[in-house]
Amino acid sequence: MKVTFISFVVILLSLCLARGLQTRKHPRANIVSSNNKKSSLGIINGKTTSIQKFPFMAAILLDNELFGSGVILNSRWILTTAYTVDWWNPNKLSFRIGSTESEDGGQIFTVDYVVAHKNFTGSWDNDVAVVKLNKPIKFGKNAKPIKLGTENLKAGTKGLIAGWGESSESEKSSPVLLEAKVTVYDWKKCEKTYPNDVTRRQFCTYDTKTGPCDFDWGDPLVYKGKVYGLLAGLSDCLSYPAVYTDVSAYINWIKRAIKQ
Numbered sequence: 001m002k003v004t005f006i007s008f009v010v011i012l013l014s015l016c017l018a019r020g021l022q023t024r025k026h027p028r029a030n031i032v033s034s035n036n037k038k039s040s041l042g043i044i045n046g047k048t049t050s051i052q053k054f055p056f057m058a059a060i061l062l063d064n065e066l067f068g069s070g071v072i073l074n075s076r077w078i079l080t081t082a083y084t085v086d087w088w089n090p091n092k093l094s095f096r097i098g099s100t101e102s103e104d105g106g107q108i109f110t111v112d113y114v115v116a117h118k119n120f121t122g123s124w125d126n127d128v129a130v131v132k133l134n135k136p137i138k139f140g141k142n143a144k145p146i147k148l149g150t151e152n153l154k155a156g157t158k159g160l161i162a163g164w165g166e167s168s169e170s171e172k173s174s175p176v177l178l179e180a181k182v183t184v185y186d187w188k189k190c191e192k193t194y195p196n197d198v199t200r201r202q203f204c205t206y207d208t209k210t211g212p213c214d215f216d217w218g219d220p221l222v223y224k225g226k227v228y229g230l231l232a233g234l235s236d237c238l239s240y241p242a243v244y245t246d247v248s249a250y251i252n253w254i255k256r257a258i259k260q
Contacts, residue, residue: 043163043219044237045210046178051100054162054177056146056227059102060084060218061094066102066175068217069163070095071227072145075136076112077258080218081230081245082129086116095133098142102164103175107143109133115257117250124232125199127245130257146220149228150248153203157184159228161205161212163219180210182221182242190241201249203229204241213237 051057058070058078070080078095085093090111099106116129137143153159162179182205190204198204205211205221212219212231221229221244229244247254 043161043178043180043211043216044213046180049162049177049179051098051106051142051177054179055098055142055144057162057177057220059096059099059164061096061102062088063092064094066164069219070131071220072097072137072143073130073254073258074145075139076133078131078133079227079230079254080129080131081127081232082116082120083122083127083232084218085114085129085131086120090114095131097137098140100177101175107138109135109137115260117253124197124202124243124245126201127232128230128250128253130254146222147226148247148251148254149223149226150251152246152248153184153223153228155184155186157223158182159184159205159221159223161219161221161231163212163216182207182211185241190243193241194235194243198243201246202232202243203246204243206241208238211238212242
């Protein structure tokens with residue numbers, strides 16, 4: 001039994017290294033399990049909001065517990081980060097759409113198949129994926145698609161992020177949708193913070209009083225009704241800039257992927 005256990009650990013570590021899940025590049029790698037209470041930490045000092053304000057949101061569940069977020073592209077496709085959906089067995093994933101709460105209400109979907117960017121290795125670069133749902137979404141006031149941002153956001157731009165999770169480190173887990181206003185950070189300053197980890201295919205926000213944290217992976221940054229970013233990661237909540245996949249850098253990839 002000892003030999004079997006050791007072999008299992010060696011294989012698991014090898015897989016993690018192969019995927020590039022170093023703590024520095026992806027703080028998400030320190031997740032122990034979906035039952036870890038701290039894993040539900042979400043937007044710090046976020047305000048309670050409703051799905052009517054963010055009808056394009058999709059709660060991504062891993063083994064029926066909140067893991068991240070995505071946005072609705074059309075009646076069959078969800079856009080999110082590759083890490084959120086590509087690292088796991090698709091049978092363990094489900095999507096709740098059309099509900100303010102991540103644990104109740106709305107429409108539930110499973111995965112038909114996942115298309116992750118072929119150059120995604122576990123780092124923040126190319127951290128983008130689309131998921132085809134098992135059945136069409138029924139659109140209404142609580143479920144609508146969102147348009148994609150096609151331009152780079154300038155430093156200082158104020159955008160909105162939304163997602164599920166705690167509003168502070170001391171509070172108990174909350175399944176209610178939260179929102180926060182965040183500020184786009186100067187890209188060169190962000191690059192200095194994360195040398196060799198940030199490319200022109202990402203952008204950053206930096207706010208010291210409110211912002212995303214662990215398990216907000218895939219949370220959209222919205223500006224003037226379009227999605228411009230998907231939260232990819234950060235090193236320390238509110239102390240360091242948050243890094244987003246720049247949707248505008250992947251417009252053509254997304255369009256090709258959802259034609260499959």
